[in-house]
Amino acid sequence: MTSKKQTDFSEKQVEHTAKLAHIPVVATETKQLSEAFSTTLEVISDLSEVPVEGVEPTHHVTGLKNVTREDVVDKKRMFSQAQALANAPKSYEGFFVVPRIIDRDEE
Amino acid sequence: MTKKPISLNTVTIKQALTGLQAKDFSLAEIYEATDQIVAKQNKDLNVYLATNEKASVEARKVAESPLAGLPIAVKDNFGTIGLPTTAASLVLDGYQSQYESTVTTKLLEAGGVIYGKTNMDAWAHGSSTETSQYGRTLNPRNTQHLPGGSSGGSAAAVAADMCLGALGSETAGSIRQPAAWCGVVGLKPTYGRCSRYGVVAMASSTDSPGPIGKTVEDTAILLNAIAGHDPYDSTTSQEAVPDFTSFLDKSIKGMKIGVLYHDLPGLDEIWPHFDAATKVLSDLGALVEPVKAFDPHHAIGVYTIVQRAEVSSNLGRYDGIRFGNDRSHFGDEAKRRIMLGTFTLSSGYSDQYYLRAQKVRTLFINDFEKLLKKYDALISLTSPGYAKKIGASEGAAMFGELEDLLLEPSSISGLPGISVPCYRDPNTNLYLGLNIMTPKWQEGRAIQIADAYEKATTWNSWRQP
Numbered sequence: 001m002t003s004k005k006q007t008d009f010s011e012k013q014v015e016h017t018a019k020l021a022h023i024p025v026v027a028t029e030t031k032q033l034s035e036a037f038s039t040t041l042e043v044i045s046d047l048s049e050v051p052v053e054g055v056e057p058t059h060h061v062t063g064l065k066n067v068t069r070e071d072v073v074d075k076k077r078m079f080s081q082a083q084a085l086a087n088a089p090k091s092y093e094g095f096f097v098v099p100r101i102i103d104r105d106e107e
Numbered sequence: 108m109t110k111k112p113i114s115l116n117t118v119t120i121k122q123a124l125t126g127l128q129a130k131d132f133s134l135a136e137i138y139e140a141t142d143q144i145v146a147k148q149n150k151d152l153n154v155y156l157a158t159n160e161k162a163s164v165e166a167r168k169v170a171e172s173p174l175a176g177l178p179i180a181v182k183d184n185f186g187t188i189g190l191p192t193t194a195a196s197l198v199l200d201g202y203q204s205q206y207e208s209t210v211t212t213k214l215l216e217a218g219g220v221i222y223g224k225t226n227m228d229a230w231a232h233g234s235s236t237e238t239s240q241y242g243r244t245l246n247p248r249n250t251q252h253l254p255g256g257s258s259g260g261s262a263a264a265v266a267a268d269m270c271l272g273a274l275g276s277e278t279a280g281s282i283r284q285p286a287a288w289c290g291v292v293g294l295k296p297t298y299g300r301c302s303r304y305g306v307v308a309m310a311s312s313t314d315s316p317g318p319i320g321k322t323v324e325d326t327a328i329l330l331n332a333i334a335g336h337d338p339y340d341s342t343t344s345q346e347a348v349p350d351f352t353s354f355l356d357k358s359i360k361g362m363k364i365g366v367l368y369h370d371l372p373g374l375d376e377i378w379p380h381f382d383a384a385t386k387v388l389s390d391l392g393a394l395v396e397p398v399k400a401f402d403p404h405h406a407i408g409v410y411t412i413v414q415r416a417e418v419s420s421n422l423g424r425y426d427g428i429r430f431g432n433d434r435s436h437f438g439d440e441a442k443r444r445i446m447l448g449t450f451t452l453s454s455g456y457s458d459q460y461y462l463r464a465q466k467v468r469t470l471f472i473n474d475f476e477k478l479l480k481k482y483d484a485l486i487s488l489t490s491p492g493y494a495k496k497i498g499a500s501e502g503a504a505m506f507g508e509l510e511d512l513l514l515e516p517s518s519i520s521g522l523p524g525i526s527v528p529c530y531r532d533p534n535t536n537l538y539l540g541l542n543i544m545t546p547k548w549q550e551g552r553a554i555q556i557a558d559a560y561e562k563a564t565t566w567n568s569w570r571q572p
Contacts, residue, residue, distance in 0.1 A: 017450045079206075
């Protein structure tokens with residue numbers, strides 16, 4: 001279970017994961033990252049030896065169920081347009097400026 | 108009239124409240140002394156990323172309140188109106204929160220004043236405060252060493268008397284470990300006791316805001332101010348909030364306390380100091396005995412997988428469009444965590460990693476449940492060693508996980524815990540912490556034991572005779 005293969009994280013996998021995570025990674029970083037991920041997967045590989053048959057997964061520890069609120073607008077925490085845009089790097093006439101995602105030249 | 112302390116920034120919250128009431132000194136004098144020490148030391152220690160220039164003015168307005176306008180340091184991942192909130196990441200450089208976090212709102216309502224925003228590991232990723240993109244914080248007890256983290260700035264602010272008390276947050280050790288390394292008291296409340304609303308999200312299923320103070324009593328006073336249900340955070344509990352100061356000055360006679368992780372290798376050098384702490388608890392009338400717990404090493408895997416998975420999701424919102432800078436501004440540690448989390452959640456791997464980790468997490472919860480039926484509390488060392496030297500975390504992909512080995516099991520299980528100083532090395536001036544864990548919602552009992560221990564020993568530097 002803890003064979004070398006399972007903890008290997010290739011540079012190709014780094015590139016693929018970077019794309020999925022939308023993290024810019026430069027070529028010089030990929031080797032370093034593949035080594036770091038291999039180390040991490042090695043450290044945590046003991047988990048595969050723990051018997052978990054019939055054990056339910058824990059997604060939260062609160063024990064709370066179906067916490068809902070009334071479906072009404074809470075004006076106390078509404079942002080004004082100015083507040084919503086206050087931290088935007090670029091805005092135009094009350095709108096966020098977003099990068100173009102259609103009809104653009106793909107790299 | 109009590110004797111005036113030499114410098115009024117060195118008083119505890121309790122001493123300040125008592126002294127102000129008796130008019131032994133004034134709020135203005137406390138601020139004057141605090142401003143002086145911050146002006147003198149912040150440049151070197153790098154504790155505050157921002158300070159509140161209007162703090163003393165704000166303080167005067169709330170002088171007649173439970174916290175009497177005292178200066179409190181707040182970790183830079185709490186959204187605060189009027190002061191920048193960066194989580195020590197360049198992605199949020201210049202970010203100004205447009206709303207106040209629930210916990211700081213409660214602090215302000217109780218009459219606390221936000222003195223400044225403290226340095227931390229960027230996004231709270233780490234246990235050193237070295238991953239901050241604004242430079243590391245130094246440990247005020249010994250500036251060759253790290254303060255721990257991720258709430259390293261808050262722990263250092265308390266240790267250096269650059270505030271009267273502080274707020275931090277913990278996912279797995281981030282309050283208790285820096286508290287131990289800086290020789291102060293850190294209280295990690297039950298998950299769901301203090302609201303996460305307005306706190307920069309890291310690992311949502313374990314993020315727990317909590318107090319760091321000079322004494323156990325001060326953390327109880329601060330927890331009184333910030334605990335409680337919040338309609339804006341659906342994971343907060345409706346559980347009644349007791350007066351946590353009512354657990355002070357109480358006997359611990361007859362309590363059953365289990366000692367965890369006594370068979371871990373590598374602790375030989377510091378174990379006698381921890382052993383001495385267990386003897387103090389026995390002398391106070393508790394029944395203290397070693398217990399066998401589920402192997403804490405497995406918690407590293409659970410925490411690493413769950414935390415990074417939640418990080419990859421929470422940090423997905425930083426697109427550089429609505430707020431903040433774009434994703435090229437993430438530091439190395441954040442990049443690694445986001446990417447590893449993305450990997451463990453990705454198609455074909457999520458069962459092998461994420462689902463399995465959540466199952467092992469259940470085993471930890473069950474184990475604690477079983478142990479805490481038999482014992483009133485469980486104790487361990489807070490950290491497997493003293494504060495590490497500066498530079499220790501660099502290039503170490505799993506630095507935090509390995510430093511927080513003894514805290515991760517209780518954190519992933521949502522349990523509360525408190526760390527109190529239990530030894531000071533006379534050669535290095537560095538501290539060890541005693542970690543006391545109790546069942547969910549029983550912070551009071553942890554405070555009771557910690558307070559009894561603190562008052563029976565001389566390790567707390569604010570309680571020197």
